[in-house]
Amino acid sequence: MREDPGKPMDPYRMDELRDLAGAAGYRVLAEITQRKDRDHRFQIGRGKIAEAVGYNSKKLIFYNPQGSQYSPCQRS
Numbered sequence: 001m002r003e004d005p006g007k008p009m010d011p012y013r014m015d016e017l018r019d020l021a022g023a024a025g026y027r028v029l030a031e032i033t034q035r036k037d038r039d040h041r042f043q044i045g046r047g048k049i050a051e052a053v054g055y056n057s058k059k060l061i062f063y064n065p066q067g068s069q070y071s072p073c074q075r076s
Helices: 011-023 046-053
Strands: none
């Protein structure tokens, strides 16, 4: 989850995302939040990517409150 660094994170948004994942049949293994700028090739920074890879998960679900501004390589 990427939030504006100047604003506190809204815990209800994570609750909603967790509930939506569960309704879709997913089991949430971990929640990773990020408050600084992301690596433009990905939706999260390099350190968070390494953390996520450590969970050996097959799927990652992102919540980006700043909108979906994907580059052409992220859209394919």
